């Protein structure tokens with residue numbers, strides 16, 4: 078499923094109308110009918126429904142919903158929150174159909190009238206404004222939204238909560254707080270941003286009949302769902318052997334932080350890597366080995382329990398490498414990262430402290446022939462780009478794309494909505510996971526899962542998307558079953574990986 082900006086959605090709408098020749102009135106009919114059909118399935122006819130219709134096509138959708146529900150004997154009325162002259166084109170056509178079918182439209186004179194009407198009904202359908210909103214909602218519509226937010230017992234928004242921007246990068250808005258949103262066509266960027274997503278409530282996508290010849294044109298952002306995971310997860314051949322599933326290397330950890338690399342190698346093995354070696358400070362090895370018997374070890378020279386660069390790492394012996402977790406920010410650790418960039422001819426994944434070192438080496442990354450994957454959380458991404466975290470979170474899609482293209486890297490920008498970007502700017506989003514992951518060690522487990530997935534026979538973009546899906550889904554399955562968001566530990570995720578495989582593969 079694509080994730081779109083308002084402009085991309087309009088391009089598809091216009092393509093359907095101008096290239097294919099589908100009438101806009103028909104698209105509006107489809108959109109409204111899909112939403113009414115969803116309501117009909119689950120709402121009792123004893124419920125009173127009020128549609129708030131604005132002046133654009135979003136309001137037009139509202140008239141179709143009202144007409145369809147009325148035809149199905151629902152108790153539905155429409156309050157038109159803009160004057161008559163603002164209802165034009167396809168929306169006017171559908172308003173007239175509603176009225177001809179016996180529908181009742183009240184044109185709002187003052188905002189004060191709206192409160193009592195909202196208080197009398199069970200469901201408010203918010204068709205005030207859609208993706209055509211420009212800037213902050215003006216009066217009197219802002220006051221109407223205020224009344225909806227204060228008085229409505231249940232709000233269903235059409236396409237997008239009115240007042241909410243569809244695109245990233247906008248912080249000044251006043252919007253409906255929906256209980257649910259039925260999105261027409263494709264989800265908009267704002268459904269995947271921390272500061273705007275909560276306004277949607279629960280959301281689902283409904284179709285308005287866009288032909289696929291139009292939708293496949295030029296979209297470059299996708300939601301990575303369970304369906305994609307099932308379709309793309311590589312099969313494990315009956316006659317495969319450990320070498321078929323890759324030799325992975327994880328470089329990190331120290332005497333003081335042996336847990337990070339332990340979780341990484343353990344997660345990589347649990348996810349399906351054939352062979353995994355942990356390269357860490359010599360004195361950390363007993364602690365790591367006691368927790369993970371299946372890994373092999375490469376003892377690195379150390380100073381005060383932290384790796385130094387006395388002993389070289391044979392980077393070329395591996396099929397993929399992950400570096401950084403718990404390795405420390407001292408300069409000897411940096412020289413291992415530099416060497417890996419120069420010498421390793423396999424995919425290189427850089428996480429945690431490794432990202433800190435990489436900042437000064439970014440210019441040389443593009444010269445590498447084999448892929449580099451960066452796995453920052455927003456703080457690390459902000460550090461890499463010299464931005465503040467709030468700045469980054471306003472426009473994560475744009476910043477990730479800009480950095481991935483500029484440095485020629487894959488970026489896994491971690492968060493409640495993880496955005497994965499390829500060097501040519503394609504993006505996927507995974508939405509699995511929960512607040513139980515907000516604990517030390519979660520990222521180390523993800524690094525291991527990523528290492529294992531990159532080692533399998535699949536394109537890197539799919540490997541990264543599947544890895545993020547598994548990591549989040551493991552957490553979701555654990556809190557649905559044996560754990561809660563409070564007690565979940567990163568090491569519990571290792572068992573969650575098994576649950577994900579047993580359920581979805």
Ligand SMILES: NC(=O)C1=CN([C@@H]2O[C@H](COP(=O)(O)OP(=O)(O)OC[C@H]3O[C@@H](n4cnc5c(N)ncnc54)[C@H](O)[C@@H]3O)[C@@H](O)[C@H]2O)[C@@H](O)CC1
Pocket residue numbers: 090101104105108109131132133134135136138163205206207208209210211212213214215216218235236237261285
């Ligand atoms: N063929 C299509 O284009 C389809 C469009 N659909 C619907 O149409 C919507 C987009 O329609 P439109 O482009 O007409 O735009 P909207 O319906 O989102 O709203 C634009 C209206 O809001 C007003 N407005 C803009 N900025 C404002 C502000 N800051 N304060 C107050 N009023 C403001 C405009 O004057 C206009 O009346 C989608 O969200 C979707 O619901 C669907 O029906 C599917 C088909």
Ligand SMILES: [K+]
Pocket residue numbers: 135203204205206207234235236237238239
């Ligand atoms: K709306």
